Amino acid sequence: MARKKTWFDAGPARDLARRVAMQALHDGAEAILTESLKEVPLATGALARSGTVTDVPKETAVYISYNTPYALRQHEDLTLRHPDPRNPISTPGRKAKYLEDPFNRLKAKVMNLVRLRVKKALKGTK
Numbered sequence: 001m002a003r004k005k006t007w008f009d010a011g012p013a014r015d016l017a018r019r020v021a022m023q024a025l026h027d028g029a030e031a032i033l034t035e036s037l038k039e040v041p042l043a044t045g046a047l048a049r050s051g052t053v054t055d056v057p058k059e060t061a062v063y064i065s066y067n068t069p070y071a072l073r074q075h076e077d078l079t080l081r082h083p084d085p086r087n088p089i090s091t092p093g094r095k096a097k098y099l100e101d102p103f104n105r106l107k108a109k110v111m112n113l114v115r116l117r118v119k120k121a122l123k124g125t126k
Helices: 011-036 071-077 101-121
Strands: 053-057 060-065
Touching: 011 053, 011 060, 011 101
Parallel strands: none
Antiparallel strands: 053 060
16 A cells, blocks of 8 residues: 655644734734833933834844933932932933843743744634
């Protein structure tokens, strides 16, 4: 009796999973950025307005960043005070680690979102 060979092209499923994962990562990164906007030091609003999510499909990654000359110092320098007593327009309740803390709080939820969306997308491709 002849054996029948079966061939499966995983390429379309892999491409679908990657597209869905990228969209889910982007959505998760937007959620993290939204949470970080509640903690970012706020005086003029320039730092908050500079927050952005950048997709890097070749790496299957997204980057969340703030882009002002002082963003890194505001994030890392734990000695800075928020609100700044010398700056009457700085807002209370803001702090350093304004991106790292929301990221750490939400990263498990984002990864679960990615897993669930990819699973659902692949389930629908029978």
